């Protein structure tokens with residue numbers, strides 16, 4: 001029997017990246033099953049448990065799939081992809097493309113820096129998520145200009161905390177910073193207003209493209 005790693009995959013598809021530094025560009029999405037958090041506003045509840053996987057795919061099959069798409073960028077997401085026992089092997093094997101790892105901010109990213117082709121889009125779960133106590137604060141020191149930090153803002157308390165963290169960690173000098181809203185709960189206009197008041201240079205407001213292009217409940221797009 002082969003010892004090749006296998007991956008619990010919820011879905012894999014080609015689309016445009018909805019968020020982060022490559023928003024609007026084509027990407028191969030690989031969504032791994034399982035998450036250690038339970039955010040109040042989670043929009044990917046269908047990927048939260050290991051049982052949510054729809055297929056078990058070997059490393060070779062996943063790499064072949066990415067290769068045959070002809071797309072030069074991969075978005076590795078979840079759930080929480082860094083929980084997967086063999087994620088490092090996958091990241092190493094994908095050295096022929098650039099990879100954005102979308103991680104929920106609760107896991108130290110440093111052990112997963114396996115090459116120049118791997119960048120991290122790290123969430124900071126603000127109070128409104130109910131998961132702030134799980135955040136790995138060291139990541140706020142470890143991100144680079146090739147990575148990004150994403151703050152999903154649900155309300156004024158979240159906004160205040162996001163602004164405080166950006167200032168405290170001098171984040172805009174270290175990495176790319178995105179503010180995004182919980183769809184339909186806080187208006188992007190409110191966020192812009194605070195960005196203006198606080199003179200938040202270097203931060204980009206991000207609208208989740210997928211939810212404007214397709215129905216917000218659509219999957220695999």
Ligand code: SF4
Pocket residue numbers: 035036037038039041042043044045047048078079080104
């Ligand atoms: S970390 Fe992401 S997948 Fe996990 S519960 Fe929060 S929003 Fe959902």
